[in-house]
Amino acid sequence: MNKKILSVCSLFISIIILGGCGSKGDSEKSNTKSYPVKTLEVKNENYPISLEYEGITGGSEVRKLSFKSSGKISKIYVSKGQQIKKGDYLVDLDKSDLNLDMEASKAQMDSASAQYSKAVNGAEEQDINKAEIAVKNAEDNYNYYRDLYDKNAKLYQSGAISKQELEGAKLQADSYESALNSARQTLQQLQNGARKEDKQGLLAQLNAAKASYDSKVNLVQDASLTSDVDGYVVDVLCREGEMQSAGNPAVLLRSENQVVTIGLSSDDVKKVKTGTKSQVKINNDKVEGEIINIVQMSDKTSGTYSAEIKLLNPIDNSTFYIGDTVKVYVSVGDKNSIWIPISSILNDGEDYVYIVENGHATRKNVTLGATNEGKVAVEGLKPNDNLIIEGMKNIKAGYGVTIK
Known part of the structure; x- marks a missing residue:
């Protein structure tokens, strides 16, 4: 009886052992599955380094x-x-009021000139008569414009005219009042004669009147x-x-110059200077440009330094819209490094890639550097490594791979 039990147990153990061996064989078979991938043999290469920014068309070229x-x-x-x-x-x-102000200022300047001349040369009877006539004319002008201002004040109170029109009438009245005072002073000077200090004062008045007249002329021209x-x-x-x-x-x-403005970071602004070349991507076309101005003070809001880039080969003005957002690539030299496609990089909290070693995928952590049109300089690989650039999302470290 005991021999039968022992025989059954031995048979059961054998079955378990055989079953276990069969399971292990199946696992090894699944791990030997080969995944198709495409690879690239990496090497040290020289590529230009560029700073990538978003820019705004227009800039200081808009006046x-x-x-x-x-x-x-x-x-x-x-x-x-x-x-x-x-x-x-x-x-x-409308230059009507400005011309009147200019004429009044000219009259004041002429009056001041006459006062000074009479003080220097002495007054004659006919000069006094002319001065009296000038006073009478100045009084008539002032009375007219003072009366006109009073009427406008009533119209303004009734809402018939604007405040600006009232202020214009007040300015005219004040100008002619000043001219009247000047004419009276001239007459008094002629009648009383002039001392040395009077001549100096009259010369100062003449210079002030001339400056006022020049200012009024400029306002007329600026209109x-x-x-x-x-x-x-x-x-x-x-x-x-x-x-x-x-x-x-x-x-x-805006001038005929086509300009794009970017905001450089505090680190990047030290890498460029006036004349630094760049590329601007507008409407899917890349246009050569260069930096023509860098503001030396950072923007209070963004903390960036404004830089203006002039397009060296202007595009059709019908497609150059002010305020449009464009891509800008500022050249800062060349870099010799291992450059790989950005699309080959994976990330699970760390940047890594797969390379092929002895027919299997091996994970390599990499440190990213400068970029250039879809490629990035990396540390962590060595020349002649076979980088997996297609199929890497379907594998894990240790998987068998077949190179396409």
């Missing part, structure tokens, strides 16, 4: 033109998108905006008949 004085727009000569030449007329202000460059009208921000405030942009212009 904002405005008037020095407020006034009503009388004439607009250009339209959005129009090509212009340096010196072309753009926009005119006509003209282009200071050959270029294009980006936009017209005013309309005929509307009031335009001093300092507010009336027209936006």
Whole structure:
């Protein structure tokens, strides 16, 4: 009986052992499966290094033109998108009030000049008579414009005119009041004679009056905006008949230069300088450019340093839109290293690749460096390594591979 039990146990153990051996054989068979991959033999290569940034078209090439004085727009000569030449007329202000101010300032300057001349040369009876006539004319002018201002004040209170029109009338009245005071002073000087200190004072008044007149002349000239460059009208921000405030942009212009602006990091700004070459990708085309300006102070908000890149081969202006976002590649030299396709790199918290060693996949951790058009310089590989560039997502370290 015991012999039968022993025999059955021996048979059971044999079955288990045989079953275990069969299972192990199946596992080894599954591990010997070969996965198809494509490889690349890596080597040291020289590639240009570039800094990749997003840029904005336009930059400082866009000019904002405005008037020095407020006034009503009388004439607009250009339209959005129009090509212009340096010196072309753009926009005119109504110059009526400005011309009156200039004439009043000229009268004051002439009066001051006469006062000074009489003080230096001495007064004659006919000079005194002329001065009296000048006082009478100045009084008539002042009374007229003072009365006009009083009427405008009543119109303003009733809402019939704007505050700017009232201020214009006040400015005219004040100008003619100043001219009247100057004329009276001239007459008094002629009647009383002039001392040395009086002559010095009159000379100072003449110089001040001349400076005031020159300023009014400049305002009249500035009331006509003209282009200071050959270029294009980006936009017209005013309309005929509307009031335009001093300092507010009336027209936006850009020169014929096509410029892209980027914001360099504090590290990258030290790698480039004026004249550094670059490539700008616009509408799927790459255009050669170079840095023409680097701002030496960082932006308070972004902390970046603004750099302007001029396109060396301008594109068609109909496709160069101001404010468009483009890709910019700034060249900073060459690098000799092992360069591999970026697409061959995997990551599970660390960057790694697979290479083929003795027919099996071997994992290699890599450190990434500079990039160049789909390739990256790496550390962690050595020349002649067989890098797996296709099929690496289907394998793990130790898997058997077949090279396509």
